[in-house]
Amino acid sequence: NDLTSAGGHNNYQAVTLSSGATYTLGGYLKDSTRQYVSVSLNRAASASTYFAARFDLTNVTAPSTSVGSTSGTISAYGIEDVGNGWRRAYITGVVGAITDGLIVISSATDGTTWTADARGLQSYTGSNKVYYAWGVQCEAASTRSSLIVTGSAAVSRAVDVIECSN
Numbered sequence: 789n790d791l792t793s794a795g796g797h798n799n800y801q802a803v804t805l806s807s808g809a810t811y812t813l814g815g816y817l818k819d820s821t822r823q824y825v826s827v828s829l830n831r832a833a834s835a836s837t838y839f840a841a842r843f844d845l846t847n848v849t850a851p852s853t854s855v856g857s858t859s860g861t862i863s864a865y866g867i868e869d870v871g872n873g874w875r876r877a878y879i880t881g882v883v884g885a886i887t888d889g890l891i892v893i894s895s896a897t898d899g900t901t902w903t904a905d906a907r908g909l910q911s912y913t914g915s916n917k918v919y920y921a922w923g924v925q926c927e928a929a930s931t932r933s934s935l936i937v938t939g940s941a942a943v944s945r946a947v948d949v950i951e952c953s954n
Contacts, residue, residue, distance in 0.1 A: 790822065790895045790914035797914055798894040802832060803926055805889040810863070812932045813891060814878030815924030816870065819845035822917035824896040826909060827879055829926065832888040834858065839881035840892075840909075841865040844899050845919065848875055851899030859884030863930065874922075878932045893921050 790797035805811065813829045828840030839860040842852045848869050853862050865879040883889065895917065896910040903911050923935045934948055 790917050792914050792916060794911070794913045796894060796909045796911050798892050798909060799921065800890050800892045801924075803889040803891055805829075805883065805887050806928060807885045807887055808882065809928050810880065810882050810930045811926055812864075812878055812880040812929050813924075813926045814876065814932050815893070816874050816922045817843065817845055817877055817893075818874045818920040818922075820918040820920060822895045822919040824899055825877075825919050825921075826892070826894045826896050827877055827924075828854075828892045828894070828909070829879075829881070829883050830890040830892055831856075831859070831883060831886040832890045834886075837884055837886060839879065839883060840902075841877070841879040842896060842899050842902075843867050843875065843877045845875055849899075850877070852902070853879070854902040855881075859886070880930055880932075889926070891924060891926050893924060895919060 823846045826842050831837035836856040837859040838856045839862050840854045862881040867875050867877040870876050894909045897912050
């Protein structure tokens with residue numbers, strides 16, 4: 789819920805990153821009354837070091853991206869319909885030579901307005917609009933994998949294996 793206050797309307801989690809590594813960040817998002825949501829990976833100590841994508845949950849598109857002025861590159865991003873109004877959105881990139889990261893999911897009023905050097909976030913006066921987020925994860929990888937349900941602890945796992953039997 790973005791309430792009615794002015795400012796950023798964000799949910800975030802601190803993470804430890806490997807300097808210069810490629811990360812894929814994503815999760816499941818659902819539009820209730822808030823159509824646009826941003827997904828970004830940021831440096832905790834600097835608002836100008838990040839990569840971000842804006843997602844349109846109604847039209848299932850990714851209308852824009854943003855990178856920080858001092859660091860950040862994007863190699864892939866996208867969104868897909870996974871049923872019942874839920875979308876799976878992701879972005880892949882490199883934040884730069886940092887280890888102090890923030891995963892940020894934030895609401896936005898449109899698909900293209902970015903606030904310069906503000907971690908890919910948008911500042912606005914809220915209007916009690918809502919979106920849902922679930923299963924957000926950050927992986928040191930150039931592609932997204934299936935969801936790893938962990939709570940708040942970091943884990944690693946073996947490669948997904950698919951088996952077929954007759």
